Amino acid sequence: MRITGWDIKGFGRLKQYKAVPGPGFNIIYAPNESGKSTLQAFIRAMLYGLKGGRIGKDGTLPPIKRYKPWNGENYAGVLEYTLASGESFRVGRNFEKGTTNIYDSGANPIHQRFTQDKSTGPRFAEEHLGLDEATFERSVFLGQMQSAVDEAGRRALIEKIANLNTTGSEDQSLSRAIGALEEALLERVGTGRSSTRPLDKVNMRIKALEEQYQELAKISERYLDSFRELHEKKKLLAQWLDEKTKKEALASRLHVKRLAMIKKEMEDLSQGLDEKERALEAVHEALKKAEIYGRLTPEGMTQAALIVHDMNRIKEELAQAGAALEELTAEKTGLEASLDSEESFIRRTGDIEEALKQAASQSGPGASGKRGMPIPALVAGCLTLAVLGLWLMLKHPLLPVAAMLALAATLFLWLRTGAGKAASPSISPQTQALNKALSQAGFMGLDQYMEYKEAWQKERVAVEAAGKKLTEARNRLKELEAAKTALEDSWRGLTASWPHARMEEGEAFIQRWREGMDNYHQLSASKKAILDGMAHLTDKRRVLVREAAGLLGKPGLTYEECCEALDGLDGLALDETPWEETVTEDELKDLEQRINSLNLEMAALTARLEQAPREGELSRILEELEGLREKRKKLERTGAALNLAKEILLETAKQVRRDYIPALNEEMSFFIGQLTSGKYTRASTNDALQVLLSSPETEALVPVERLSTGTIDQVYLAMRLAAVRLLEKRGEPLPLFLDEPFSQYDEARIINGFKMLKALADERQIFFFTCRERELQLAQKVMGPQLVRIELPD
Amino acid sequence: MKSLRFIHCADIHLEAPFREQGTGSYAETRRMDIRKAFLHILKTARDQKADFLLISGDLFEQDLTTKRTMEWLSMVLSDVDAPIFIIPGNHDPFVKNSWYALWDWPPNVHILTPQNPQYILEEQRVFIYGLGFSAYKQGKPDLSLVPPPRKDYLNILMVHGTLDMDFSGEAYQPVTSRELAALNYDYYALGHFHQPRAEDSTTSMIYPGSPEPLGFDESGIHGAYGVTVLREPSGLRLKAERFETAQRVYHPVSLDVTGLKSLEEVKMKLLGVLEGLNPQRDLVQITLKGRTAMDLDEKLLTALFSEDWLFLQIRNETQKAFDLEALTRDPAVKGSFVRAINKRLEALDEAMKMEGDPKALAEEKERLELALSFGLEALCNGKIEGWSEE
Structure with missing residues (x-):
């Protein structure tokens, strides 16, 4: 495409401005604010139209208003161009009216041939150039390089180069796009590594609700379990109640039968009791008679027997003692009768004894012999005693004879000694006095006196001995009498309650007593047996009364009331036939108990069922869950779409790098070689999306970031131009609009730049906009006559 | 011979949750709407003196239904002076703690369960067999268990499940209309699909749909069916008429x-x-x-x-x-990105024409279109804005 002329009626600050550009390099040299950018906008507007719309939020005017002529001129213009095919076209637009007219080289209006856009009219440029407005603007319009202005500008330019080398477009950043997708995925959806993003929140809430739901579902299930249990128990209760009714009916029939039997049994028992009563009365009578024996005990009886026995013995002893006393009394009396009294003895012997004392006091010590037994008498005595002792030991029959002889010898010797002395003839006054006394007392001599005296004393001893024995016998009698009295007292104590007890009867009485007591005990045992039997019968009757009362449903009935109630029952006939069906009270009680337990269990279940799950709670959770699941689905769909976009974008970028970038770099190599006088010849992009330039001088690959600002500008320009070439490949060659592209170049670079453009101008139309005179001069110098200068109106 | 009239409804979903969040106590209001719709059906049964009422599953939400709901349900069902036959659906299956098992239903209500699947109305000469759910998911039913139709009776098969649809892995008792037709029953009272489905008024296989729509995928008119059975010398003649119940x-x-x-x-x-x-x-x-x-x-x-x-x-x-057409021509990455996505979209369109998994492909397409927007926004603006998921 080559623009062959334009006629601007009014567009921004330009009005009534016509120009005819050359087919190759055109330079528009004019100061700033003189309309260079407006001219570029005009050409773009003529091709693609101007869009309407409202003022932007930042106050930006819509294109249709932005270029409205300042002084009210006609907002219109004409553009003429020729395509590579040789076809020429004239486009006339009235922006005010919104009309567009297109004519071919034959002046034929052809605007109807093209697709119409509501706001911009026929879309002929797309068809003729093969580019939409955005691509056209992005590719053929090259603005000022800004790399040298500041570091930010440099970075922006490097980014543009990188974009061109990765996406094929300077304003399409793959990393930024990927970053945007990832950020959206993280911020607006959530990833597997996030925990606070929308999807995470939704998932957490879903999890919590699902747990809540499970919990409530369990409660609900338990509730239904209880409900089922209650339902089953209700059925069971109905079954048991029915069973109970049947059993009770059966029990009722059985009661009647049982009551009849009870009545019969009670009658039998009464009869038995009557018999026992009569037997008891007889025993009572007998017992009354033998009552006395009831008060005695076997121990008492033994004691009584002992008393009787002792009494008999004492009586015997008393009889003996009495006889002995009489005998001793007679003996003593006999002795006393033969013995002088002591007074008589003293009277008869007193004088003699006095005389003897006096005589003894005259005879000296020899008189002592008179007071003791002479030695031969003592020897004989001792001998007698020895013989008696021996007899006692040996029991020899001759020993008593020997003893008698020894005794006789003793007595003889003793008597001889005394008598010899008394008969000695020593007559003295004392002897005379003695003799006189003797004589007066009637004694013939002293010997007689001595015999008298000895005999008297001997008898006196015998009397005394008899007296002593008598005293002993009396004492014994007294003892026996006392023992007898004691036994009589014991008897009386023992038989105090039995006045008819006679000790005198002795063994016979004891025998009678024993028999009476045995009889009494037998009667008592009989009475006890009868009473026991009666108690047993009464107990049995009580049990029957209780059973009957239970069957009659009148607990607490007395026997008489029970009899009365049984007598009052109709049809209570004893039925002895066996009954096939039976029901026991225990069975009924057991059933009743089971029913009660079941009722209790049912009451507990009913109470538990009061704790029912809250109405609508599960629905509410399900509803929220449904909403959240839908939200999650939407989020997941969005997440999947973002991931898919990222995946496809990376894939296509790879494809672009594989298919487009090598071609771009190939094209770019020409331009960069031209611009740098062969210092750099090729550009390439590594896997890290870094743009590298190859330098033939150093044979090194230099990253763009390391290049000087001017070189970066050159690389960018080379890439843009290469991009245009690729864009128009096998299509319409596009004009280039370069607006101050060399502003940051030194003179050598500018010359190289113009040289490169001179070569490029052979294949396409170039519009070079500058406000620098030096560049104009250098352009003129390099381009020579090929240069066409277009003036802008003042 | 006496003609019969019965009401057929399904998928009431008492106590259903509502995922959409409306104003005020929206969900409560909507649950009341379900009750009103159901009451409307019961009123119609009374007004039209229906001989019986069929509820083909999903009467309530087993997991969300409470004793109070059951009390209400018992009250309103007992108020209908006609037998009511119910089969459990996949939302109210006859499981261990099913309300069907736990509740003392009014005497006019008959739950047709796997243990007790049939009922005969001798006076009206009607035989009803039910194929309900005894689990939350249930595979293909064993139709060999379905007894042959009874002679001179109106034979009705109640089925809750999917008809003529291949939901691989979705175990909701799938059956085909051919399989059902082979059973030679007079009427197939279906349930499970919430959108009403009946070929015409004389068809014998009807999905009445949910009486009250439950979500935005249930647009349109919702109601139940009143079916008149005429016993003619040539045989039975059925006429089904839909009546609206939705609030x-x-x-x-x-x-x-x-x-x-x-x-x-x-x-x-x-x-x-x-x-x-x-x-x-x-x-x-x-x-x-x-x-x-x-x-x-x-x-x-x-x-x-x-x-x-x-x-x-x-x-x-x-x-x-975005001017996608212009962007397609961009030689740089933006253009490559658009072209790459367009290529994928074209491939998807092709796949969709081949009738693959339309839902998955549609989701993939939606994802690609969204990725295109995100990618272009990221490339053009270096950030993604103007959208919030919060």
Whole structure:
């Protein structure tokens, strides 16, 4: 495409401005604010139209208003161009009216041939150039390089180069796009590594609700379990109640039968009791008679027997003692009768004894012999005693004879000694006095006196001995009498309650007593047996009364009331036939108990069922869950779409790098070689999306970031131009609009730049906009006559 | 011979949850709507002096139904002076703790379970056999268990399940109309599909649908069927008539906003959609589609219009406006991206023509279109905006 002329009626600050550009390099040299950018906008507007719309939020005017002529001129213009095919076209637009007219080289209006856009009219440029407005603007319009202005500008330019080398477009950043997708995925959806993003929140809430739901579902299930249990128990209760009714009916029939039997049994028992009563009365009578024996005990009886026995013995002893006393009394009396009294003895012997004392006091010590037994008498005595002792030991029959002889010898010797002395003839006054006394007392001599005296004393001893024995016998009698009295007292104590007890009867009485007591005990045992039997019968009757009362449903009935109630029952006939069906009270009680337990269990279940799950709670959770699941689905769909976009974008970028970038770099190599006088010849992009330039001088690959600002500008320009070439490949060659592209170049670079453009101008139309005179001069110098200068109106 | 009349309904779904969030106690209102619709059926049975009533499954939601619901149900069912036959569905299967097993149903109600699947109305000479659910999912039924029809009786087979549909892996008692027809019953009282389905008034296989629609995928008129059976010398003649019971109507609307330049224009379009609809009867969900440069806030738009509506929701599913045709020609990555997605979309269209899994393919297509928008937005603006999932 080559623009062959334009006629601007009014567009921004330009009005009534016509120009005819050359087919190759055109330079528009004019100061700033003189309309260079407006001219570029005009050409773009003529091709693609101007869009309407409202003022932007930042106050930006819509294109249709932005270029409205300042002084009210006609907002219109004409553009003429020729395509590579040789076809020429004239486009006339009235922006005010919104009309567009297109004519071919034959002046034929052809605007109807093209697709119409509501706001911009026929879309002929797309068809003729093969580019939409955005691509056209992005590719053929090259603005000022800004790399040298500041570091930010440099970075922006490097980014543009990188974009061109990765996406094929300077304003399409793959990393930024990927970053945007990832950020959206993280911020607006959530990833597997996030925990606070929308999807995470939704998932957490879903999890919590699902747990809540499970919990409530369990409660609900338990509730239904209880409900089922209650339902089953209700059925069971109905079954048991029915069973109970049947059993009770059966029990009722059985009661009647049982009551009849009870009545019969009670009658039998009464009869038995009557018999026992009569037997008891007889025993009572007998017992009354033998009552006395009831008060005695076997121990008492033994004691009584002992008393009787002792009494008999004492009586015997008393009889003996009495006889002995009489005998001793007679003996003593006999002795006393033969013995002088002591007074008589003293009277008869007193004088003699006095005389003897006096005589003894005259005879000296020899008189002592008179007071003791002479030695031969003592020897004989001792001998007698020895013989008696021996007899006692040996029991020899001759020993008593020997003893008698020894005794006789003793007595003889003793008597001889005394008598010899008394008969000695020593007559003295004392002897005379003695003799006189003797004589007066009637004694013939002293010997007689001595015999008298000895005999008297001997008898006196015998009397005394008899007296002593008598005293002993009396004492014994007294003892026996006392023992007898004691036994009589014991008897009386023992038989105090039995006045008819006679000790005198002795063994016979004891025998009678024993028999009476045995009889009494037998009667008592009989009475006890009868009473026991009666108690047993009464107990049995009580049990029957209780059973009957239970069957009659009148607990607490007395026997008489029970009899009365049984007598009052109709049809209570004893039925002895066996009954096939039976029901026991225990069975009924057991059933009743089971029913009660079941009722209790049912009451507990009913109470538990009061704790029912809250109405609508599960629905509410399900509803929220449904909403959240839908939200999650939407989020997941969005997440999947973002991931898919990222995946496809990376894939296509790879494809672009594989298919487009090598071609771009190939094209770019020409331009960069031209611009740098062969210092750099090729550009390439590594896997890290870094743009590298190859330098033939150093044979090194230099990253763009390391290049000087001017070189970066050159690389960018080379890439843009290469991009245009690729864009128009096998299509319409596009004009280039370069607006101050060399502003940051030194003179050598500018010359190289113009040289490169001179070569490029052979294949396409170039519009070079500058406000620098030096560049104009250098352009003129390099381009020579090929240069066409277009003036802008003042 | 005496003619008969019976009512056939199914899929009542008492106590069903409602996923959409309307104004106020919306879900409660909708559950009351279900009850009203059901009461309407019972009233029709009374008014028309129906000989019996058939409920072909999913009378209630087993997991969500409470004793109170059952008390209500017992009360209203016992008020019908005709036998009622119910088969359990996949939402109220005859499981261990099924209310069908636990509840003391009124004497006029007969639950046809696997243990007790049939009932004979001797006086009317009607034989009814039920193929219900005894689990939440149930495979193909054993039709050999179905007894042969009884001579001179009206033979009715109640089935809850899918008819003539291949839902591989979806175990909802699938049967074919051919299999059913081979059983030679006079009427097949079906249940499970919520949209009514009957070839014509004389057809013997009828899905009455849900008496009250339960979601936006159940638009249109909903009700139950009254069936008249005429005993003629030539045989039985059945005539089924549908009667409406639904309290509300769902309106899922798709609105393309492509080309609309301002929010005002969008509002006008929305007003156009709502015109003629009843805010208290009609439940409306408008999905904005197409490509637009506008950032449409669905919550704001919904709030603008929903004041008087029981349920009005505006969903924004628009995508960013791009000149895709021009972008296709872009030699750089943007063009490559568009071309790559277009290629995939074309392949999908081809696959959809081959009738694969339409749902999965449609979702894939939707995902690709969304990816296209996101990718272009990322490339053009370096950020993705104008959309919120919160």
